[in-house]
Amino acid sequence: MSILIDKNTRVAVLGMTGRQGSFHTRLMREEGTNVVAGVVPGKGGQNFEGIPVYDTILEARLRQDVNACVVFVPAPAAAQSIMNAVDAGIEVISAITDGIPIHDMLKVMETLKGTHTRLIGPNTPGLITPKQAKLGIMPSRAYKPGCIAVMSRSGSLSYEVCDELSKANLGQTTVVGIGGDRIPGTTFADLLPLFEADPETKGIVIIGEIGGVDEERAAAIIKESCLKPVVAIIAGESAPLGKAMGHASAIITQGKGTFKSKIDAFQNAGVKVAHTPKCLVQTLFGLLQEKSRESANHRCGARQDT
Amino acid sequence: MDLMEHQAKEIFLQYGIPVPKGMVLYHESALADALSTIGVDKFGVVKAQVLTGGRGEVGGIKVVDSLTQAREAVRAILGMRIKGLTVEKVLVEEKLDIKNEYFIGITIDPESLPALLISPKGGRDIEQIAKEFPTAIGKYLIRLKNGLPSFEVIELAKSLGLHHTLWGGLVDIAGKLYKAFCEKEATLIEVNPLVETEGGKLIAADGLLNVDDNALFRHSEFSQLRKELREMVLKDKGVDYIDLGDGEVGLLCAGAGMTMLTMDLVVQLGAKARCFIDMSHGVNPVGFTAALEVLASEPGVRYVLVNMFGGLTRMDEVAKSMLQAIESMGAKFPKPMVIRLQGTNVDEGQRIMREAGYEVYSELEEVMATLKKILEVAR
Numbered sequence: 001m002s003i004l005i006d007k008n009t010r011v012a013v014l015g016m017t018g019r020q021g022s023f024h025t026r027l028m029r030e031e032g033t034n035v036v037a038g039v040v041p042g043k044g045g046q047n048f049e050g051i052p053v054y055d056t057i058l059e060a061r062l063r064q065d066v067n068a069c070v071v072f073v074p075a076p077a078a079a080q081s082i083m084n085a086v087d088a089g090i091e092v093i094s095a096i097t098d099g100i101p102i103h104d105m106l107k108v109m110e111t112l113k114g115t116h117t118r119l120i121g122p123n124t125p126g127l128i129t130p131k132q133a134k135l136g137i138m139p140s141r142a143y144k145p146g147c148i149a150v151m152s153r154s155g156s157l158s159y160e161v162c163d164e165l166s167k168a169n170l171g172q173t174t175v176v177g178i179g180g181d182r183i184p185g186t187t188f189a190d191l192l193p194l195f196e197a198d199p200e201t202k203g204i205v206i207i208g209e210i211g212g213v214d215e216e217r218a219a220a221i222i223k224e225s226c227l228k229p230v231v232a233i234i235a236g237e238s239a240p241l242g243k244a245m246g247h248a249s250a251i252i253t254q255g256k257g258t259f260k261s262k263i264d265a266f267q268n269a270g271v272k273v274a275h276t277p278k279c280l281v282q283t284l285f286g287l288l289q290e291k292s293r294e295s296a297n298h299r300c301g302a303r304q305d306t
Numbered sequence: 307m308d309l310m311e312h313q314a315k316e317i318f319l320q321y322g323i324p325v326p327k328g329m330v331l332y333h334e335s336a337l338a339d340a341l342s343t344i345g346v347d348k349f350g351v352v353k354a355q356v357l358t359g360g361r362g363e364v365g366g367i368k369v370v371d372s373l374t375q376a377r378e379a380v381r382a383i384l385g386m387r388i389k390g391l392t393v394e395k396v397l398v399e400e401k402l403d404i405k406n407e408y409f410i411g412i413t414i415d416p417e418s419l420p421a422l423l424i425s426p427k428g429g430r431d432i433e434q435i436a437k438e439f440p441t442a443i444g445k446y447l448i449r450l451k452n453g454l455p456s457f458e459v460i461e462l463a464k465s466l467g468l469h470h471t472l473w474g475g476l477v478d479i480a481g482k483l484y485k486a487f488c489e490k491e492a493t494l495i496e497v498n499p500l501v502e503t504e505g506g507k508l509i510a511a512d513g514l515l516n517v518d519d520n521a522l523f524r525h526s527e528f529s530q531l532r533k534e535l536r537e538m539v540l541k542d543k544g545v546d547y548i549d550l551g552d553g554e555v556g557l558l559c560a561g562a563g564m565t566m567l568t569m570d571l572v573v574q575l576g577a578k579a580r581c582f583i584d585m586s587h588g589v590n591p592v593g594f595t596a597a598l599e600v601l602a603s604e605p606g607v608r609y610v611l612v613n614m615f616g617g618l619t620r621m622d623e624v625a626k627s628m629l630q631a632i633e634s635m636g637a638k639f640p641k642p643m644v645i646r647l648q649g650t651n652v653d654e655g656q657r658i659m660r661e662a663g664y665e666v667y668s669e670l671e672e673v674m675a676t677l678k679k680i681l682e683v684a685r
Contacts, residue, residue: 020618075520098587101521102414103491109418110450125617139617139650154563156586159649160615160670180562182493183418209566213416235566238573245569246546246562246584276571278671 001200002129002174003149003191004092004118005068009133012037012060012090014081015072016048020096024072024137025051031134036064039081057081058088068092070126070135079104082119083111094135095121095185105183112185119185123247124177125155136177138162146171148284149195151188152207153180153214153247157235157277161207164281170288173201178214180247188218196226202291203229203284206271209247210236211257219265229287230271233280234262307517307538310355312397313531314513317490321482323497324509328399330355334380340398341373348400352379354386354393359431361388369401390551402511403504408468409435410479411496411514412448412487420448420487422480424462428499442466454484475508491521543596544588553578555677556607556641558597560586560614560624568613571670575678580606585614589623594631602640608684610643611677613670621647621655629662642680646673 011028015021016038025048029035037060038048044055054060057069069090073081078097085093086108100122112119120127126136130143138155142163148170152158155177162175176191178184188206195201204226208215215234222230237259239245266273272287274280309317315325327348329340341349354366361367366388368379376398386393407429415421425443427435435443444462448454456477463473479500487495496514503509519541522528532538540547546562555572557579559565569579581604583597601607614624624647632639646667647655659666667673 076523099520101491101524102493102518103488103521106414106418106420106450137618142649152563154561154566155617156559156561156564156615157567158563159617160564160567163615163648182414207563209563233567235563235570237570238579239566239569240550243548243550245548245566245582275574276670 001198002132003194003198003201004120004174004176005127005129005133005135007032007034007132009068009092010034010036010064010066011133011135012039012057012064012066012069013072014039014057014069014085015074016040016051016053017043018072018074020137021072022048024070025049027140028070028134028136031128031140032131033133033135037066039069056088057085057090061088061090066090068135069094071095071097071122073097075099075101078122079108082108082122086111086115086117086119090117092135093117093119093185094124094126095119095179096124096126096137097121098123100181102182105181108185109183118190120176121179121181121185123181124179125158127174127176128172129174130172138175138177142166143175144171146173147200147202148172148205149198149201149203150175150205150207151191151195152177153209154207154235155180157207157233161205161233161277161280164277165205165284168281168285170203170281170284173198182212184214187214189214189221192218192221192226196228201228203231203288205280205284206230206232208232208234208262210234210239210245210259210262211247213257215262216265219269219271222271223269229284229291231280231284231287232266232271232273233275233277234259234273307519307522307528307532307535308357309515309517309531310357311353311513312355312395314515315510317486317515318497318510318513321486323479323482324507325513326399326402326509326511328397330395330397331380332395334377334384337373337377337380337398341376344398344400350376350401351399352376352383353397353399354383354388355395355397356388356391356393358389358391364388366393390549402501402509404501405504406502407499407511408502409443409496409498410476410483410500411494411498412483412492413494413496415445415447417447419450420484422446422448422454422459422462422484424466424476424480426466426468432496432498448484454481456481471506472502472508479508479510490515491518491525492516493518540596540600544585544590544593545597546584546587547597547600548582550579550581552606553580554606554608555579556581556583556601556604556610558583558585558601558610558612560584560589560616560619564613564615568611571674572611572677575674575681577681580604585624586619589619589627591627591630591634594627595634598628598631598635598639602635608641609677609680610639610641611673612643612645612647613673614647614649616649616651619649620651621649622651622658625655625658629658644673644676644680646670
């Protein structure tokens with residue numbers, strides 16, 4: 001099991017014939033992704049390495065039964081591409097594009113309201129269910145199938161953490177990059193219930209950073225309704241106030257989004273917070289062992305009762 | 307991109323938001339001109355024009371009563387250092403008869419909607435208002451479809467206990483701010499304080515405007531401003547550079563999250579990062595030359611830490627670009643540099659660096675341990 005995407009997901013690549021689109025289409029297929037269509041306006045009717053290319057996402061959906069797409073369209077046109085995919089009824093959109101104007105994203109968010117589409121990103125490495133489907137650009141060698149869910153605002157840091165997890169033999173169910181922009185289509189809070197409900201996911205990793213209130217909201221949900229062990233790491237402890245740290249969203253303003261407020265929220269929700277990727281993996285390992293001992297004890301107890 | 311106060315005020319004027327009469331000076335010799343523009347009797351305030359907050363506390367804003375005082379103020383403020391930045395220009399303005407000071411601004415809320423904020427406690431920054439008078443900030447979330455209806459502004463003003471004689475003026479200014487916010491593609495537009503004069507007029511005594519970097523490609527009106535900013539010039543070469551003010555370690559990383567974590571790890575070693583460079587978009591000789599030149603020339607940077615885990619970024623390209631850049635700068639990089647490369651095409655990248663005589667690490671722990679040793683020896 002996994003969330004959002006698996007080997008049956010029928011994927012279209014928006015901007016397939018561009019430099020990034022073509023390079024990563026190949027890598028996504030190597031991971032096992034079922035890429036069934038490309039969308040490049042003006043190139044409809046052509047094919048890219050055996051994959052049919054269409055002018056519009058609607059056409060791709062109608063002809064190839066596409067239910068997910070990856071967006072590599074350059075920033076000035078990306079928002080329009082995303083809105084077209086929403087209108088075409090695509091269920092999962094992974095928007096890799098970096099640098100989409102924020103006022104364009106305001107329009108995208110308005111379009112998304114009331115639809116069934118889940119937008120991941122933008123400005124994200126995408127999402128991956130290892131060896132089944134990769135809708136993004138992450139380095140495959142850092143990932144392997146397993147029972148850990150990972151969600152991250154940062155791309156680079158998620159590679160680092162997943163690499164450590166994989167080395168410790170903790171593979172992943174699904175890894176989702178929510179992206180570093182001020183307006184993410186999907187938040188940690190949106191993903192938590194999906195991972196909590198996924199029977200294969202045994203533990204959850206959150207890779208957060210300063211700025212915004214996403215970690216705080218996630219903490220509230222964990223406290224309320226999450227039974228699985230959750231560990232977190234937060235980047236930006238030493239960031240100065242009022243400066244955006246590379247990600248537009250990583251900025252402390254109006255006293256909100258500080259490192260401390262996030263740590264406090266997590267600790268209050270029983271989430272262990274680690275300072276380095278290695279520590280995070282060790283902490284998670286400990287929690288999983290504890291959990292399995294607990295359930296073993298539980299089973300013994302049940303036997304004694306009968 | 308942040309605009310300076312006088313630049314924000316020029317935009318306010320374009321949208322019909324009243325601002326004090328004023329003039330920008332680069333040298334005290336232009337003071338006489340400013341005086342005649344503003345009017346001798348209304349003179350004045352002298353304000354440092356610099357892209358950072360808190361200039362008032364360090365003497366960057368002075369109220370003056372005479373030409374002599376004005377000259378002294380201009381002399382004192384020009385060239386002053388505020389949070390690591392040198393003041394190169396001042397704004398000289400008329401003095402206002404202040405009856406009340408308010409806050410009004412529009413930003414992007416975590417709800418992914420523009421939010422209008424109003425407070426009767428203007429004149430201090432919004433963080434301070436939030437802390438001292440948490441109930442004195444009113445917020446209205448703007449739906450793009452509906453825009454900013456005047457009755458919503460009135461409801462907000464009313465809920466904050468603002469007198470009804472102000473409502474019309476606030477509706478007018480909120481509407482103009484929202485128009486500017488949308489048309490200039492701002493992420494933040496703020497008037498603080500919005501001064502109510504003894505005569506009952508509302509005037510924007512100070513202003514903040516941040517326009518979305520990602521939207522600048524369709525705003526040629528800002529292209530000149532852009533060229534004046536070092537961070538923007540570097541950004542055009544794919545180098546995301548952030549000046550952190552103080553510290554001794556220059557960071558050269560790929561990916562914002564990785565750079566932030568590296569910055570935190572440096573602090574855990576008892577040191578501080580002087581600057582933050584994310585190379586994700588600049589892995590080529592031009593980008594690396596620009597980045598390494600900054601690191602070489604910035605006197606605060608005494609050590610350089612390179613830490614990359616590439617996904618999209620390929621390590622062989624990093625190695626080649628970096629070596630080419632170093633060569634173009636003259637054979638050897640002038641400061642101690644520790645390097646860790648990991649991720650896509652790492653084997654090839656490490657080989658290239660080693661052949662050129664550089665030590666390269668694979669693990670984060672290793673490179674941090676080496677940096678620690680270097681820092682300890684230096685101390």
